[in-house]
Amino acid sequence: MIYxxxxxTKDFTVEKIYMDEKKxxxxxxxxxxKNDLTLDIGLEDSVGVYDGENLIATGSIKGNxxxxxxxxxDYQGTSVLNLLMDTLVRMQYMRERSHLFVYTKPTxxxxxQFMGFHKIEEVNEKVILMENKMDGIKSYLDRxxxxxxxxxxISAIVMNANPFTNGHxxxxxxxxxxxxxxxxxxxxxxxxxxxxxxxxQLITEGTKHIKNITLHEGGDYIISNATFPSYxxxxxxxxxxxxxxxxxxxxxxxxxxxxGIHQRYVGEEPYCETTHQYNQVMKMIxxxxxIDVKEIARKAxxxxxxxxxxxxxxxxxxxxxxxxxxxxxATYTFLASEEGKKIIHKIQKCKKRH
Amino acid sequence: MEIIKTGMAGTMESSDIHVIIEKNEEAGxxxxxxxxxxxxxxxxxxxxxxxxxxxxxxxxxVVRAMDRGALDCTIRARVQSxxxxxxxxxxxxxxxxx
Numbered sequence: 001m002i003y004x005x006x007x008x009t010k011d012f013t014v015e016k017i018y019m020d021e022k023k024x025x026x027x028x029x030x031x032x033x034k035n036d037l038t039l040d041i042g043l044e045d046s047v048g049v050y051d052g053e054n055l056i057a058t059g060s061i062k063g064n065x066x067x068x069x070x071x072x073x074d075y076q077g078t079s080v081l082n083l084l085m086d087t088l089v090r091m092q093y094m095r096e097r098s099h100l101f102v103y104t105k106p107t108x109x110x111x112x113q114f115m116g117f118h119k120i121e122e123v124n125e126k127v128i129l130m131e132n133k134m135d136g137i138k139s140y141l142d143r144x145x146x147x148x149x150x151x152x153x154i155s156a157i158v159m160n161a162n163p164f165t166n167g168h169x170x171x172x173x174x175x176x177x178x179x180x181x182x183x184x185x186x187x188x189x190x191x192x193x194x195x196x197x198x199x200x201q202l203i204t205e206g207t208k209h210i211k212n213i214t215l216h217e218g219g220d221y222i223i224s225n226a227t228f229p230s231y232x233x234x235x236x237x238x239x240x241x242x243x244x245x246x247x248x249x250x251x252x253x254x255x256x257x258x259x260g261i262h263q264r265y266v267g268e269e270p271y272c273e274t275t276h277q278y279n280q281v282m283k284m285i286x287x288x289x290x291i292d293v294k295e296i297a298r299k300a301x302x303x304x305x306x307x308x309x310x311x312x313x314x315x316x317x318x319x320x321x322x323x324x325x326x327x328x329x330a331t332y333t334f335l336a337s338e339e340g341k342k343i344i345h346k347i348q349k350c351k352k353r354h
Numbered sequence: 355m356e357i358i359k360t361g362m363a364g365t366m367e368s369s370d371i372h373v374i375i376e377k378n379e380e381a382g383x384x385x386x387x388x389x390x391x392x393x394x395x396x397x398x399x400x401x402x403x404x405x406x407x408x409x410x411x412x413x414x415x416v417v418r419a420m421d422r423g424a425l426d427c428t429i430r431a432r433v434q435s436x437x438x439x440x441x442x443x444x445x446x447x448x449x450x451x452x
Contacts, residue, residue, distance in 0.1 A: 082422070115420070
């Protein structure tokens with residue numbers, strides 16, 4: 001790899017950081033703490049810049065985001081930032097990722113601007129989300145707005161559908177009946193047990209009979225690694241709240257208007273704390289931008305209310321027949337297929353939240 | 355020449371230029387330039403990028419360049435490398451193109 005032991009000047013070296021080395025990890029934690037930052041969970045890869053033995057800068061990557069970037073105060077405003085960013089961008093490039101996001105404090109906005117990043121949105125002076133494409137969100141919105149449908153009641157639903165259940169179908173059908181048109185955004189980050197391609201296929205097949213809907217790829221700006229990283233990992237509730245606010249502000253300010261959305265439908269969330277909190281924040285933020293939130297009670301059947309997490313639980317415990325009454329035919333058929341069996345196997349092997 | 359994948363070359367070090375070459379979904383050449391000397395040399399830098407692309411017969415492309423005061427020869431070399439990578443010719447350089 002390019003960044004390992006890559007000597008730049010005779011003083012600074014860039015090295016890969018392994019967090020399982022206690023001493024190194026402590027150095028990273030100290031440096032982050034001095035900069036009022038904490039170490040994120042589930043980082044993919046981290047590097048450090050050293051002046052001799054001293055760690056003077058650190059940064060990490062996770063998905064298409066750059067994280068936990070900190071520079072020792074004595075070296076701020078020097079070329080160390082260039083060196084660090086250059087290394088991180090290169091690491092991402094090796095993974096074929098060129099559209100990058102950085103999640104940082106508003107005080108660091110200028111530095112990242114200098115490194116070619118552009119502000120997308122900020123949450124009450126706590127975090128700021130930036131991207132390295134000048135036209136990133138704009139071109140996403142331009143593409144979206146081509147699907148604009150005019151009407152008095154245009155609705156939106158965002159779903160992960162991991163996997164697509166009768167509950168999701170119920171929510172879409174309800175919105176479809178009450179609206180002129182419904183835009184369904186499918187969370188496209190591939191972090192859930194069911195990969196995006198499968199989730200998309202099951203939503204598409206399961207909603208074939210509904211005429212007034214458009215399916216959209218959620219992309220980088222809706223519940224993604226960039227806008228809402230804690231959706232995929234259990235995090236402290238304050239962090240979840242900030243992330244949710246960021247995600248919903250982007251939805252309300254940019255995505256909603258580009259499609260002329262009047263209301264967003266969401267299913268009530270009695271089980272998952274993160275999603276519950278997300279819904280609460282949604283009810284606070286969206287109305288400020290003129291978008292109504294319709295929270296719909298979950299569809300109940302004999303065996304209780306329907307949820308994708310229950311379906312995954314049934315899968316994990318091997319009660320596949322039980323799922324039948326919870327999911328549309330397409331989903332059930334898929335689970336019986338070869339590809340479906342592989343996913344079932346994967347879920348049974350490692351039980352995780354999403 | 356058709357861009358196949360995103361190609362990158364250069365660094366963000368002083369006196370260098372970091373160039374990313376991407377497929378353009380629409381027709382034409384689009385350049386996003388960010389430079390420490392944009393006011394003085396912005397047009398000149400874009401000129402060098404355009405000329406290099408033209409020589410390589412690249413018509414539809416998005417160029418994202420972050421310049422840190424690179425000389426024209428550096429700009430040219432970085433654009434060439436990034437393009438070569440984006441057309442998967444990095445290891446079989448087509449010298450006729452350069």
